Amino acid sequence: MPLQIIRGDITKLACDAIVNVANPSLLGGGGVDGAIHRAAGKELLLACEKLGGCRPGEAKITGGYRLPCQYVIHTVGPVWRGGNSGERETLTSCYREALRLAAEKGCRSVAFPLISSGSYGYPKEQALKVAEESITEFLRDSEMLVYIVVFDRDSFRISEKLFSDIASFIDDRYVEEHSFPRRKGAEERTQRQALFSKEEQEQDAADFAAAPAKESIAARPYTVGKRLDLPPSLEELLKKEDESFSQALLRKIDEKGMTDSECYKKANVDRKLFSKIRSDVHYHPSKPTAIAFAVALELSLDETKDLLMKAGFALSHSSKFDIIIEYFITNGNYNVFEINEALFAFDQVLLGV
Numbered sequence: 001m002p003l004q005i006i007r008g009d010i011t012k013l014a015c016d017a018i019v020n021v022a023n024p025s026l027l028g029g030g031g032v033d034g035a036i037h038r039a040a041g042k043e044l045l046l047a048c049e050k051l052g053g054c055r056p057g058e059a060k061i062t063g064g065y066r067l068p069c070q071y072v073i074h075t076v077g078p079v080w081r082g083g084n085s086g087e088r089e090t091l092t093s094c095y096r097e098a099l100r101l102a103a104e105k106g107c108r109s110v111a112f113p114l115i116s117s118g119s120y121g122y123p124k125e126q127a128l129k130v131a132e133e134s135i136t137e138f139l140r141d142s143e144m145l146v147y148i149v150v151f152d153r154d155s156f157r158i159s160e161k162l163f164s165d166i167a168s169f170i171d172d173r174y175v176e177e178h179s180f181p182r183r184k185g186a187e188e189r190t191q192r193q194a195l196f197s198k199e200e201q202e203q204d205a206a207d208f209a210a211a212p213a214k215e216s217i218a219a220r221p222y223t224v225g226k227r228l229d230l231p232p233s234l235e236e237l238l239k240k241e242d243e244s245f246s247q248a249l250l251r252k253i254d255e256k257g258m259t260d261s262e263c264y265k266k267a268n269v270d271r272k273l274f275s276k277i278r279s280d281v282h283y284h285p286s287k288p289t290a291i292a293f294a295v296a297l298e299l300s301l302d303e304t305k306d307l308l309m310k311a312g313f314a315l316s317h318s319s320k321f322d323i324i325i326e327y328f329i330t331n332g333n334y335n336v337f338e339i340n341e342a343l344f345a346f347d348q349v350l351l352g353v
């Protein structure tokens with residue numbers, strides 16, 4: 001999970017480094033800056049006094065002192081002046097320079113607040129986009145776990161239009177599904193259990209084996225008389241059934257002409273996890289990981305369901321998480337970060353892991 005958005009207080013994170021958004025004097029201020037200095041103690045101020053200030057877009061590094069992190073990387077974001085004064089370039093430079101310093105110090109995990117999105121006035125949605133793009137650009141050639149830490153729900157909003165589109169998409173499907181009383185049990189399950197617990201995995205696998213699998217394979221439509229559309233032979237069907245998640249994933253990567261790293265990076269999945277999946281033919285990923293690969297491969301909804309089935313999962317209208325995934329796939333939006341923003345806004349588990 002190379003880039004994760006989490007909610008919380010950055011001063012509490014035990015990452016290798018956290019990023020402070022300071023003013024050019026580096027001598028403390030309000031917002032995150034104030035919180036970091038308070039938590040780190042006065043040694044941090046003494047260390048900052050020796051740095052000789054910092055210009056917007058640059059970054060400097062100190063120890064973490066009483067903070068749980070090892071380093072604090074100080075950067076100065078742009079003050080928002082309407083967007084035509086180089087704000088975006090300066091903001092991009094903050095992320096790039098902070099990450100460069102973190103890599104130089106051998107950090108494996110770094111946490112950023114949303115730079116400039118508080119008293120410097122950068123619109124939050126745009127600030128988040130710049131953060132995601134700059135961090136993704138860096139992660140293209142580097143392996144690091146990077147967090148964007150959002151302080152409170154109000155400081156994070158996807159666009160009203162997207163929010164209401166997804167909300168009505170969820171309403172339509174959720175209501176439709178919940179009008180069947182026998183689904184009541186499923187309705188009461190919590191999202192996290194549905195995604196991760198062993199029992200749920202077994203239940204999902206059993207549910208899927210009982211109904212949708214038959215539909216997706218046996219009842220697949222074909223046109224009689226057209227050579228290319230002949231139904232697959234029983235042997236072909238059985239071969240496909242035997243294919244594990246790992247085998248299906250590697251086959252799909254080849255079919256799409258992607259390299260392994262293009263795929264796991266686009267999926268926002270850690271290289272080590274990908275290596276495990278690659279080397280263990282029977283590897284069982286979590287549902288968010290399996291979906292992240294389906295998104296990276298830009299699979300259709302049916303193909304996504306087929307891939308998920310290999311890992312023992314299904315998509316259902318009893319789960320908001322599943323409906324949000326369905327929304328993005330049917331709209332052809334395969335940007336894992338946009339999907340994660342929406343999942344975050346609806347308080348769901350994020351893709352990757």
Ligand code: AR6
Nearest residue numbers: 009010021023029030031032033113116117118119120151
């Ligand atoms: N953890 C994570 N995020 C936080 C925290 C926290 N503890 N506290 C605030 N935020 P700001 P800026 C969020 O104003 O806009 C200082 O006085 C907050 O909700 O701290 O870059 C400096 O000295 C917001 O979304 O930074 C500068 O003068 C984001 O962090 C000036 O403010 C950034 O808010 C820098 O302004």
